[in-house]
Amino acid sequence: MTITMYGIPNCDTIKKARVWLEGHGIDYAFHDYRAQGLEAERLEGWIGKVGWEVLLNKASTTFRALADEEKHGLTQQRAKALMLKHPTMIKRPVLDLGEQLLVGFKPVVYAQELSGR
Template sequence: MTITMYGITNCDTVKKARVWLANHNIAYRFHDYRVEGLDADRLNGWSGKVGWEILLNKASTTFRELSEEDRLGLGEKKAKALMLAKPTMIKRPVLELGERILVGFKPDVYQQAVRGK
């Protein structure tokens, strides 16, 4: 199974997840949103699995810097458009394990997911 981690290189949570994977000898590919971007099909797939509310990181600096107008009336369509325009609003990391995805990093969740692969 191919494992892909999505995020940005300077994110502390992404760094912790990458160290955890390396320490457990788990091979993965890293996809940096800032370098490679993110396409709508992938975002829609993630959203269909976990919901846009889980993916949108309202605590992110990028989200907090949005205008009041952009934050008002936030629904699925608007949230997805914002995440595509500014992928740093997506909670990090997103880990694809085949058809399954994990959002955020919790060592115990990663451990369980890797054992099940």
């Protein structure tokens, strides 16, 4: 199974994760969801694996710019709709390992989960 990294190329965290993967000789495909889009079914699958609370980056500039009524009282459906409309609200990177999903970049977690690949 090919490892796929989802995100946007100009994100600093994406850049760090890419350098880490390349420095450890780990092949991956990059999916720019700003340019290539993100299917609702894929996002639903991610939500099923890790939960919308993990995926939604409330610290993002895009999220903080929302009107208060859009931010408060979030449900899974509302959060999913927001992330589909504004993919930059998804915490980056999302690394799809097939059965497993890594959200965000922590070198220690990458080393632990990707050893032997």
